[in-house]
Amino acid sequence: xxxxxxxxxxxxxxxxxxxxxxxxxxxxxxxxxxxxxxxxxxxxxxxxxxxxxxxxxxxxxxxxxxxxxxxxxxxxxxxxxxxxxxxxxxxxxxxxxxxxxxxxxxxxxxxxxxxx
Amino acid sequence: xxxxxxxxxxxxxxxxxxxxxxxxxxxxxxxxxxxxxxxxxxxxxxxxxxxxxxxxxxxxxxxxxxxxxxxxxxxxxxxxxxxxxxxxxxxxxxxxxxxxxxxxxxxxxxxxxx
Numbered sequence: 001x002x003x004x005x006x007x008x009x010x011x012x013x014x015x016x017x018x019x020x021x022x023x024x025x026x027x028x029x030x031x032x033x034x035x036x037x038x039x040x041x042x043x044x045x046x047x048x049x050x051x052x053x054x055x056x057x058x059x060x061x062x063x064x065x066x067x068x069x070x071x072x073x074x075x076x077x078x079x080x081x082x083x084x085x086x087x088x089x090x091x092x093x094x095x096x097x098x099x100x101x102x103x104x105x106x107x108x109x110x111x112x113x114x115x116x
Numbered sequence: 117x118x119x120x121x122x123x124x125x126x127x128x129x130x131x132x133x134x135x136x137x138x139x140x141x142x143x144x145x146x147x148x149x150x151x152x153x154x155x156x157x158x159x160x161x162x163x164x165x166x167x168x169x170x171x172x173x174x175x176x177x178x179x180x181x182x183x184x185x186x187x188x189x190x191x192x193x194x195x196x197x198x199x200x201x202x203x204x205x206x207x208x209x210x211x212x213x214x215x216x217x218x219x220x221x222x223x224x225x226x227x228x229x230x
Contacts, residue, residue: 090219092217109158
């Protein structure tokens, strides 16, 4: 079945340093989504990338979707303590366009700690 | 307010005692799903439903049942819970649209099976 690998599993950074997490899929994706889960909270949708080579920015966060639509990255510039949490990617594969059936597979997440 | 609700939020039970975790969404979403989250394993899908009366197995369905009799509700049933089902459970819903299909997650249910 579809697999989504996400690295690193953990990342500790000093406040102000940059942070990047990477996702790789075993299959070509229809789109990829990114979620953030704060400690003790639930995953919250951040963004969705659909097009090959797409780059989107949200303030200090930059999201990229690979040309082959099999990999993606999230980069945070100048981390702040509010960035603490676990970041998940989720790859979506369309199984049956007629039935609208798809499979969504989450990576295992990258847990970000920010040292003040 | 658009939301996914789960009940109970916390539950401690004993092995073999049947339990149900409820999930309800008010966004008229077709797609609903259950995940379990364990340290180091991320979010693993248990079951999902594309619409009323349509359910399918995810990656870890053993020991769980679901039903989708109404569009808004998607309960998770553990007929005979075992300690290895101790976990944090999330319900999620989304539209089936090609593009606008972000998952909305419930607050989670922390289950302990003794």
